[in-house]
Amino acid sequence: MRSPGKAAVPAETPLQMVLLLLVLLLLPCAALAAQRPSPALPRITAVRSEATMTIDGRLDEADWQRAAIIPFLTQQNPHPGESTPYGTEVRILIDRENIYIGVTCSDPDPRKIARHTMQRDTADPFGDDFIDLVFDTFGDRHTGYLFEVYPTGAQTDGLIGGPGNLSTDWDGVWESRTEITAAGWTAEIKIPSRTLHFKVGLDSWGLNVARFVARDRIMLTWCCASLDNDLLDLTRAGTLEGVKDLGQGLGLSVSPYALGRVDRPIRNPDQVTTGDAGLDIAWSLTPGLPAVLTLNTDFAETEVDTRQVNLTRFSLFFPEKRPFFLEGSNQFAFASGLGTDFIPFYSRRVGLVTTGTDDTADSAPVPIDWGTKIVGHAGRFGIAALDIETGTSNLAPRTNLFAGRVTYDATQHLRLGTISTSGSPDGVSDNALGGFDAVWHGSDLFGGKNLTLSTWGARTGGDALPCATCPTLEGKRDAWGAGVNYPNDRWNAYAYFNEYGDAFEPGLGFLPRPGTRQYQAGQAFQPRPSADGPWRAIRQFFFESFYTQVDDLAGVTESRRLFLAPFNIETSSGEHFEANLAPQYELLTAPFEVVTGVVIPPGRYRFTRYRAEMESSEGRPWRIGSTVWLGDFYDGRLTQVENFVNWSVFMGHLQLKLDLQNDFGRMPEGNFIQRLWQLQGVFAVSPRFILSSYFQYDTDSSSLGMNTRLRWTFRPGNDLFVVWNRSWNHPQDGPSFSIEPLRDELTVKVRFDWRG
Numbered sequence: 001m002r003s004p005g006k007a008a009v010p011a012e013t014p015l016q017m018v019l020l021l022l023v024l025l026l027l028p029c030a031a032l033a034a035q036r037p038s039p040a041l042p043r044i045t046a047v048r049s050e051a052t053m054t055i056d057g058r059l060d061e062a063d064w065q066r067a068a069i070i071p072f073l074t075q076q077n078p079h080p081g082e083s084t085p086y087g088t089e090v091r092i093l094i095d096r097e098n099i100y101i102g103v104t105c106s107d108p109d110p111r112k113i114a115r116h117t118m119q120r121d122t123a124d125p126f127g128d129d130f131i132d133l134v135f136d137t138f139g140d141r142h143t144g145y146l147f148e149v150y151p152t153g154a155q156t157d158g159l160i161g162g163p164g165n166l167s168t169d170w171d172g173v174w175e176s177r178t179e180i181t182a183a184g185w186t187a188e189i190k191i192p193s194r195t196l197h198f199k200v201g202l203d204s205w206g207l208n209v210a211r212f213v214a215r216d217r218i219m220l221t222w223c224c225a226s227l228d229n230d231l232l233d234l235t236r237a238g239t240l241e242g243v244k245d246l247g248q249g250l251g252l253s254v255s256p257y258a259l260g261r262v263d264r265p266i267r268n269p270d271q272v273t274t275g276d277a278g279l280d281i282a283w284s285l286t287p288g289l290p291a292v293l294t295l296n297t298d299f300a301e302t303e304v305d306t307r308q309v310n311l312t313r314f315s316l317f318f319p320e321k322r323p324f325f326l327e328g329s330n331q332f333a334f335a336s337g338l339g340t341d342f343i344p345f346y347s348r349r350v351g352l353v354t355t356g357t358d359d360t361a362d363s364a365p366v367p368i369d370w371g372t373k374i375v376g377h378a379g380r381f382g383i384a385a386l387d388i389e390t391g392t393s394n395l396a397p398r399t400n401l402f403a404g405r406v407t408y409d410a411t412q413h414l415r416l417g418t419i420s421t422s423g424s425p426d427g428v429s430d431n432a433l434g435g436f437d438a439v440w441h442g443s444d445l446f447g448g449k450n451l452t453l454s455t456w457g458a459r460t461g462g463d464a465l466p467c468a469t470c471p472t473l474e475g476k477r478d479a480w481g482a483g484v485n486y487p488n489d490r491w492n493a494y495a496y497f498n499e500y501g502d503a504f505e506p507g508l509g510f511l512p513r514p515g516t517r518q519y520q521a522g523q524a525f526q527p528r529p530s531a532d533g534p535w536r537a538i539r540q541f542f543f544e545s546f547y548t549q550v551d552d553l554a555g556v557t558e559s560r561r562l563f564l565a566p567f568n569i570e571t572s573s574g575e576h577f578e579a580n581l582a583p584q585y586e587l588l589t590a591p592f593e594v595v596t597g598v599v600i601p602p603g604r605y606r607f608t609r610y611r612a613e614m615e616s617s618e619g620r621p622w623r624i625g626s627t628v629w630l631g632d633f634y635d636g637r638l639t640q641v642e643n644f645v646n647w648s649v650f651m652g653h654l655q656l657k658l659d660l661q662n663d664f665g666r667m668p669e670g671n672f673i674q675r676l677w678q679l680q681g682v683f684a685v686s687p688r689f690i691l692s693s694y695f696q697y698d699t700d701s702s703s704l705g706m707n708t709r710l711r712w713t714f715r716p717g718n719d720l721f722v723v724w725n726r727s728w729n730h731p732q733d734g735p736s737f738s739i740e741p742l743r744d745e746l747t748v749k750v751r752f753d754w755r756g
Helices: 015-035 062-066
Strands: 043-045 068-070 074-077 088-094 098-106 130-136 144-149 155-162 165-167 175-181 184-192 204-213 218-221 238-241 252-265 272-286 289-297 352-354 363-365 368-378 381-390 399-409 414-422 431-445 449-462 478-487 491-500 516-525 538-541 543-552 557-571 576-588 592-595 598-600 603-615 622-633 636-649 654-667 670-686 689-698 703-715 718-729 740-751
Touching: 043 068, 062 088, 098 130, 098 204, 144 184, 272 368, 516 557, 592 654, 592 670, 598 654, 598 670
Parallel strands: 043 238
Antiparallel strands: 068 088, 074 218, 088 098, 098 184, 130 144, 130 204, 144 155, 155 165, 175 184, 204 218, 204 238, 252 272, 252 740, 272 289, 289 368, 352 363, 368 381, 381 399, 399 414, 414 431, 431 449, 449 478, 478 491, 491 516, 516 543, 538 557, 543 557, 557 576, 576 603, 592 598, 603 622, 622 636, 636 654, 654 670, 670 689, 689 703, 703 718, 718 740
């Protein structure tokens, strides 16, 4: 591998050809894997419930004694197939409208069951014990649902878009209760069939069940007890039979809301009081293809974005959190391995208009008058379509925005797809995108290893964009890429090549670096020491090397980075220690203002960054960690220090999280200090009544923001929200800790859900 200080890669570099040749060489292996019989996977047939089930965490109804039983789960990690003291029994019942899951988790010492959170969709799932349920409701072995239950009764749910692709921002309507017993803990779960999209009449679904024990960091699973197994890989799921008679009722769902809001600028004595209402209506066009209509959409209850420090030249990525756009968002997943380098449809572009130079952070909302959405399956086809009408505002005129995607499962392993978008958030410019992708994934290659092959292409149209190097001509509107991913426990390797034209402009997408060719390759050798050897205190080593190179379309290298991890370990008790070095090259063709007033001149810069990281185990009531980046930064020095402390008490009823990031730059162009301080407190009366407060301060905006949010789920799908937002400003010339209040906003919103 070339050192960072060498000359730029010429335009005729053979790396593209090497990657494509690698794909072609692996295709025969993929064909052989497709022909090889899949290993026998377990099957279970659900038993019909004869009486009404009460969800209280106690498996005391008579029907539980006649339910279908998974008698045990097998250790999958860290020692596949070995016995454990954690017996797990799973019982399954159904009726016409619900799936019932009863789980009994034996534990030799129930006092040590990890119970640290009651918050929905917790950010640190591996700090607690939990049960996972994965459903493939269309039998496509690709997309599905995850439901997770903790001993405290907390829930996490998410949409699966393929192996390693999970979005936990989706919130389904379902119910669970738990109980701690003298022998362990039990969970009783009810998932209404109306919560799920599925093919009515399909006799079997994909199913997998897993259990995690936090204090020993043991994972147990029903299917495929292999270290290479990914629970989100539905090709490794078992089969749940007997679901043919599950119904979706009338296929009609009505969700109205009403809210009141008081907005009071502190410096202006006049306050604005408003009331509003809206409605979501969902109806199944076919049993597997529901449509949704939203009117006067509001997102008052949506959690605020986590602020980020940006010391790069490119836009930051912020995840989607608005419920309407999250439902079915896994159907829009495109290609494989792109990450946040390119997203053809980035739903945060809808309802937000850019007001600054940063495409994401400097944006403001515009009203959404109405929208329609269709997300589902028809045979082997997956269909997703979204059409939104935004209202007139002082930021943009009324405009219509559309995104659509169709996928086709050619085989169990091969998925073909197309995607298209139309419209621009500013309501003025014209923009359209069309693309295709093909993804082959197998989990039975080379003795049960995972392998993913991917290729894609796209083109944008609309208003002509000039070429950066030839302003009198139109630039290149095409983009394409290909890659290989080998994600396994002992060896994890990948290689990707992607090219984006200089006039490739996805108006409803996310693309930080157009006009580039991007090369990515990496490998991680991850051995596990023997449990009775001299290194038994270490669970796993990670020897990693990752290389990234970005060239312009003329072949001139703009960025190059080699990330090395000569020391990276995870202990058996869950501690993490890591040391890294990252040689880097950056070509600046224009001045770069890294922070306000500090401008780095154009030129070639070679520098090396060093990192040390330490984190305590997630399974303890308290957790601490520190990450320090040191070394050169362009023509100066940069030290970045991030420390965090998480503390949980009263069996998850109270959580406190403090995160402090401080960046100290020493540059010839000027010194700077960037700070981002975040404090979050969560008080939970129960998993259904939660009060949270989130404070964020950063020196870039010199502002302190507070988001306090009360959520009371008085019935699954029916919620009361009280949201208080307050902001303060820190005067640049004031004392160190002086702040001035800017704005208060209080919103009360109630949301109902009726399904028939």
